[in-house]
Every structure is written in C-alpha cells, then in structure tokens.
Amino acid sequence: MKKIFFVFIIVVVFNSIFFPFSLWSRYVKDVFIISVDTLRRDFVGIYNDKVVYTPNIDKLLRNSLFFSNARTVEPLTAPSFASLFTGVYPHEHGVTRNGIRFSEQIDSLPKVLSKVGYTTVAVISNWVLNSRISGFDKHFDFYLEPFSTNRWIVGFKESSAEIITNRSIQFLKNRQELEPIFMWIHYSDPHAPYRYKGYLPALKKFAFPRDARGRYASEVAFTDFYIGKLLEFLRNGRKNSCTVFVVDHGENLGEHNYWGHGRHLWEESLRIPMGINCQGVVDSSVIDHFALILDIPNTLLGILGAKGKVLGHGINWWEVVSYKGGRNPRKVTLYQAHKGAVQRKSKSTIRRARIKGLLELGIIDSEGTKIVYRIKDKKIRVVNLNKEKESNIYKRLDDMKDRIYPYLREVIRDLAAFDESSPPPLLDEENYRVLETLGYVD
Numbered sequence: 001m002k003k004i005f006f007v008f009i010i011v012v013v014f015n016s017i018f019f020p021f022s023l024w025s026r027y028v029k030d031v032f033i034i035s036v037d038t039l040r041r042d043f044v045g046i047y048n049d050k051v052v053y054t055p056n057i058d059k060l061l062r063n064s065l066f067f068s069n070a071r072t073v074e075p076l077t078a079p080s081f082a083s084l085f086t087g088v089y090p091h092e093h094g095v096t097r098n099g100i101r102f103s104e105q106i107d108s109l110p111k112v113l114s115k116v117g118y119t120t121v122a123v124i125s126n127w128v129l130n131s132r133i134s135g136f137d138k139h140f141d142f143y144l145e146p147f148s149t150n151r152w153i154v155g156f157k158e159s160s161a162e163i164i165t166n167r168s169i170q171f172l173k174n175r176q177e178l179e180p181i182f183m184w185i186h187y188s189d190p191h192a193p194y195r196y197k198g199y200l201p202a203l204k205k206f207a208f209p210r211d212a213r214g215r216y217a218s219e220v221a222f223t224d225f226y227i228g229k230l231l232e233f234l235r236n237g238r239k240n241s242c243t244v245f246v247v248d249h250g251e252n253l254g255e256h257n258y259w260g261h262g263r264h265l266w267e268e269s270l271r272i273p274m275g276i277n278c279q280g281v282v283d284s285s286v287i288d289h290f291a292l293i294l295d296i297p298n299t300l301l302g303i304l305g306a307k308g309k310v311l312g313h314g315i316n317w318w319e320v321v322s323y324k325g326g327r328n329p330r331k332v333t334l335y336q337a338h339k340g341a342v343q344r345k346s347k348s349t350i351r352r353a354r355i356k357g358l359l360e361l362g363i364i365d366s367e368g369t370k371i372v373y374r375i376k377d378k379k380i381r382v383v384n385l386n387k388e389k390e391s392n393i394y395k396r397l398d399d400m401k402d403r404i405y406p407y408l409r410e411v412i413r414d415l416a417a418f419d420e421s422s423p424p425p426l427l428d429e430e431n432y433r434v435l436e437t438l439g440y441v442d
C-alpha cells in the first residue's frame, strides 16, 4: 500500500512538473510573442488618438485581450524579458541588470511549452540579449541573432525591423515539422540612437520632424511597417495562432529631465502597450486594471487550457475575464529600478553586483497611489496617478515607511542571496564597451 501511494505521489509530482496541464487547446496551435524594445505607450495609436502611424499594431491590439493600463516591472531590457518569461519580479529571477545571465535552472514560458511539445524559437535584434551575455538562448531550441545593422557609429551590429521580419518569415517558410511553434520575435529600432526612418516610401506622408521626438516616432512607424509585413505572412500561413504584443519598457524623452530608461520609475518608462490576440478563440475585450508584463505567462497558458497559476505569480487575466466578471484580483503592483549593466572592475564589485545596483523601489496600489523610494538618499515621492502629474519632488520617508520597508527587506534579502549563490561573470572587453555605448554602464 505504502509503495502504491509513493508511486502515486511520484506520478502526480512528475506530471505537475513536466506536464503542468494535460489538455491543450484544440483551437490554438502556434504562439507568437512580438515585442518592441523601448516603445512608449503614447506613441501607439490605440493609446493616443493623435498617433496615426502604427496601424498594424493598433489593428492587432484592437482585436485582442487588450490591456489599457499595463506596466513593466523594471524598465530595463534583460530584467523585463526575464519577468515576461518567468512570471516573477526581478529580485525573484535574479536578472536585475543587463549582463547578468538568465539562469538555465529557472522555469520559463518557452521551457514549459517545450515540455508539452512546442518547438521554441527566438529572433533577437539587440546586443543585450545576445547569447554570450544574456543566457536567454538556453531557454529556446533555436536562438537566432541575425546581427547585421550598424545603428551606432562604433562597430557592433544589431538588427533592423526589416531584417527581423525577413529572418522570421524565412525560418517559418523553411520549417517542415508539424509540432506547434512558440516564437519570440523582438524588434529594437525605437531604442536610442533615434535615427530618422521617415525615408521609407510608405512613411513619407507622415513628414516626421527631425528632432529627437520626430526621429523616435519615425523609428516606431518603421517598426510598425515591418510588423505589418510579418502579421500579413502569419495571417496567410499560420491559422489558429495566438499573438502576444508586448514591450519591455517605455522611454523618457526629456520628461523629468531624463532621457532614456532604466534608472528611474517614471510612468513614461514603466507604461507599456500590451495585448493578446487569439482571433476566433478569445473575444476582444479591454482590461483597465493594473496589469503587469509578468501576467503574460499565466494568461497565455490559461488561454491554452491551463487552470490557475502555472508559472510565477502573474494573474491569469483570461480566467478573470471569463469567469469572475473582470474583478480586479490584485491590491498592489511592485516596481524596481537597478543600475544598467554589471561593472567590470573587479571580482569584489561583481560579488555585490545586484545589491549595489538597486536604485529605486515603487509601489502602485489599486487606488492609483504611487510611492517611489529612492535608495541612495532614503527619500520618497508620492503621487495620485488619477489626479496629478508626476513631479520630481522627493520628501522624507516618514509615514510611508510601513509600506516601503517590507518590500525593501524582501528585495534586499533576495538580491543578497543571488549575489552569494550566483555572482555574475566579469564582462569581456568587447561586451563592456558595447554596453557602455548603449548607455548601460554607471
């Protein structure tokens, strides 16, 4: 009897680890995640009436489970994508800065899908996700890095939207296998340096100004144009598919005297466009609650047939919309800002890379009160997002201690544990130089 019980336990545990859900959707086959680096929410038409140059992204999002109020959890590329794929916060997956490897040991959306028979593919456009420094390649069967565009004056290569679309289509055309495919396709054009892309014949009518905002907008339009080409191909050739559209973080274009992203928790950097389009399976609907990038795995797996939370602790919004009348199941959302890239100075600096990199912690409650705590000078700013514009006036911590300290303690504890158990490797000369050019070295 004991033995049978033991075998039963083994089978249950084995199944829950390796086959988190047994019944796959009969309606969805392939899954695509289309992401754009550094794309501000207010530069996408569905979020801003004045924007007319993102028709393809707009159309995709209009027919989606559409998130009107989504945010990333850390406005930096590698940490944000690690949260997208694990469903947990940066202090829980350990990738708090670019250049810290995404551990192979952590469970991720591509790994879960691989276990139930998906072929997993990534098509990458930017340097910080390259397989030599990011570790993301260990989570995919195929990790394509068609780096051939020189966007910066210095020598390293990345990929333009045109290359990413063409390489993705080429991969899908050459594929003979019948297994379902999970494909992450990442575009990076809107990331600095903002180059003028209004020369594309289809974009000339927009007459983008040549200042920084105009050039940034032209990069967004250029990306949308090539996303349109990809979507056209997918519509014709890949029936019964789900397409997630998501962004790793926004960008500050001079607001609050800040250009770029990563070091501050301003709304321009945190807020992101996000939606899940599964036409014929998921009716389009709008979710106005505070949603996070880390909600994607459980929502997507829910659409595919999983019950409850399978990966991390993001919300399964599909379940919320389908069965609970859209009630907001979340009281607070949490945010964090860390220094850009790991320093290369010495082994002792590296050993405290995560702890030393922590810059800001943020909390937004379901009422819209946002509290940001700046670690360096122990000051906070508080804003009611429903009423006021964010200001950069910081006050003494005082009465908000009770709300900040429990979160701070948890983050510090986890960062120290990661620094102890898996200190990041020193970056080699080339990677350090490139990350410095990209603005990620403090």
Ligand SMILES: [Zn+2]
Pocket (backbone or CB within 6 Å): 037, 038, 076, 077, 078, 248, 249
């Ligand atoms: Zn990014």
